[in-house]
Amino acid sequence: MDLGLIVGLALAFGALLAMISMEGASISALLLPAPMVLVFGGTIAxxxxxxxxxxxxxxxxxxxxxxxxxxxxxxxxxATVVGYAEKARTEGLLSLEQGVSDEKDPFLRQALQSIADGIDAEDLRVLLEDEIASAAARNRTASRFFMTLGGFAPTVGIIGTVVSLTHVLEKLDKPDTLGPLIAAAFVATLWGLLSANFIWLPIGGRLQRLGELELERMTVLMEGMLAVQAGAAPTFVEERLSALVSDAAKPGKGKSKNKTDKVGSTRDGTPPLAGFGS
Incomplete structure (x- = not known):
């Protein structure tokens, strides 16, 4: 579990509360129902x-x-894919069907079932790439929604301020009330900017980053399972997938035993993967 969003928002609102306290202001002056209803309700609408x-x-x-x-x-x-590579090398591709029911990842479960069913490598790649494309579209939709809220919120806040200032102008005959009314009018703008930068945009950015990580994970699984289907050595699978992951610990020097020699085959006798990683 990654608490980055919770920690970040807590620090942001904590900094706001600290500023209010240091300025000697009152938090209750910002918690006005009318502008908050307009900003949050109008933005979501x-x-x-x-x-x-x-x-x-x-x-x-x-x-x-x-x-x-x-x-x-x-x-x-x-490590999961490497485990399946070892199982396929020792027990055959049909043995992968045993892990379908136990696998919790639906994407990996689909790849395992397809390999066990004997689907062609090219068809498997097309199938998995379609799944990745669908996941990317879902992630973009969720992220874009909150980014859109972040774009609308400041403008909705300004609308609230304009409405409140219109009411202030009606009270020009009562100068002693103008100060509090003007201060309250700008609360809508404050909540518009605050909700955009402290809530909607961080959530949208967070979902965008999580979507990128999900697509990276799915790509690693796809390339790994294609390698498993092609009968690649587990050491090669590990090195290949480690190279695909930006933050993965790279294998040590000389760890791999399947370097390609001059005649186009690997040193452990495994034939090279046609199209793997393309």
Whole structure:
């Protein structure tokens, strides 16, 4: 579980509270119901209107993931794929079907079942690439929704301020009340900027980054399972996948035993992978 979003938001609002305290202001002066209803309600409303209801529902469902983070990093799946490579080399590809029911990752489970069913390597790549494309589209939709809210919120806040200032102008005959009214008018702008930069944009950016990590993990799984299907040596699979992951610990020098020799075969007798990694 990655607590980056929770920690970041806590520090951001903590800094805001610290400033309010150091300025000697009152937090209750900012917690005005009217501007908050307009900013949050209006922002979410126009965000929904700018897309589809299905997009909004999908974005709401992704909130849990934004706070929780992904439990499986791209690097963490390398050992799993290497394990399947060892099993396939010793027991055959049909043995992979035994792990289908126990595998929790639906993407990996689909790859295992397809390999056990004897699907062609090229067809398997097309199938898995389609799944990756679908996941990318879902991630973009959720991230874009919150980014859109972050774009609308400051403008909605300004609208609230203009409405409040219109009310202030009606009270020019009462100078003693103008100060508090003007201060309250700018609360809407404050909440518009605050919600955009402290809530919506961080959530949107977080979902975008989690989506990138998910696609990286799925790409690692795809290339790894294609290598398993081709009968690659586990050491080669590990080195190949480690090279694909940006933060993975690279294997030590001389660890691999399957370097390609001049005649086009690997030193451990494994034939080279046609099209692997293309």
């Amino acid at each position: 126009v965000g929904i209107a700018s897309g589809t209801l299905r997009d909004a529902m999908q974005a709401v469902k992704s909130l849990g993931r934004a706070f929780r983070g992904d439990r499986r990093s791209p690097r963490s799946v390398i």
